[in-house]
Amino acid sequence: MTTGRRIVLLDLFGVIARHQRPGALEKMAARCRVSVAAFTTAYWTCRPSYDAGRQSASAYWRDVLRALSRPVDADTVEELRLTDIDSWSRVDDRMVTYVRSLRGRAETALLSNIPADHADAFLAAQPWLHDLDHIAFSGKIQAAKPDPAAFLHCVIALRAAPADFLFVDDREENVRAAQAVGMNGHVFTGQDGLAPVIDAWLPTG
Missing domain, CATH: 1.10.150 (DNA polymerase; domain 1)
Structure with a gap:
C-alpha cells in the first residue's frame, strides 16, 4: 500500500560516492x-x-x-x-548533480552503511547532503543494511509507507532486503541506467 508519495532512497558508496580510494x-x-x-x-x-x-x-x-x-x-x-x-571521501560529482535535480519531482533520502565518525566528516565536507529530506547513516541509527531495521528506520522517520520508496543500491543483497520490507528496488550500475528507471517510476503530469 502506498500513500502516493515518491521517495527516492539512495545508497551512498557505489552510487553517489565512490568506493574506497585505490591504494x-x-x-x-x-x-x-x-x-x-x-x-x-x-x-x-x-x-x-x-x-x-x-x-x-x-x-x-x-x-x-x-x-x-x-x-x-x-x-x-x-x-x-x-x-x-x-x-572514503570521494563523490561522483555527476551523480550529486543528478540527485539534486530530483528535487521538486520527488523526495530524496540517503541510507548508507558508514561509521559515525565517517558520517560526521562526510556531512562537514558535503553540504549538499543537508538538502535531502532525510539522511540515515548506519553508525548513527545503529542498524546497517541489509538489516530490515535500517529500511524501517527510514519508513518511520519519513512517516511513509514502504511502497512509497524506490531504493537504489549497487549491492543486490541490499536491494532484495529493501524489497522484502515492501520497498521498490533498483540495483545501480550507473546513472545512465538509473535515470530512466526513476523517470518511469515517478508520476507524469
Whole structure:
C-alpha cells in the first residue's frame, strides 16, 4: 500500500560516492607492517559492529590491531582512523548533480552503511547532503543494511509507507532486503541506467 508519495532512497558508496580510494588498504597495511591480505581480512572482519554504531572508532581499530597481533597505541589508532576516513571521501560529482535535480519531482533520502565518525566528516565536507529530506547513516541509527531495521528506520522517520520508496543500491543483497520490507528496488550500475528507471517510476503530469 502506498500513500502516493515518491521517495527516492539512495545508497551512498557505489552510487553517489565512490568506493574506497585505490591504494588505501595497502597504505594502512604498510603502516601496520603486515601483508595487504592480512590487513584486509582484519579490516572487514571487524567492521560490522563499527558500521552499525555498536562500537567506537578507537575500539574498532584496537580490535583490528589485535587481530593482526600488532601493538596498540593511540597514535597508530588515530592515524589509521584518519587515513580510513579520507579513503572514503570521494563523490561522483555527476551523480550529486543528478540527485539534486530530483528535487521538486520527488523526495530524496540517503541510507548508507558508514561509521559515525565517517558520517560526521562526510556531512562537514558535503553540504549538499543537508538538502535531502532525510539522511540515515548506519553508525548513527545503529542498524546497517541489509538489516530490515535500517529500511524501517527510514519508513518511520519519513512517516511513509514502504511502497512509497524506490531504493537504489549497487549491492543486490541490499536491494532484495529493501524489497522484502515492501520497498521498490533498483540495483545501480550507473546513472545512465538509473535515470530512466526513476523517470518511469515517478508520476507524469
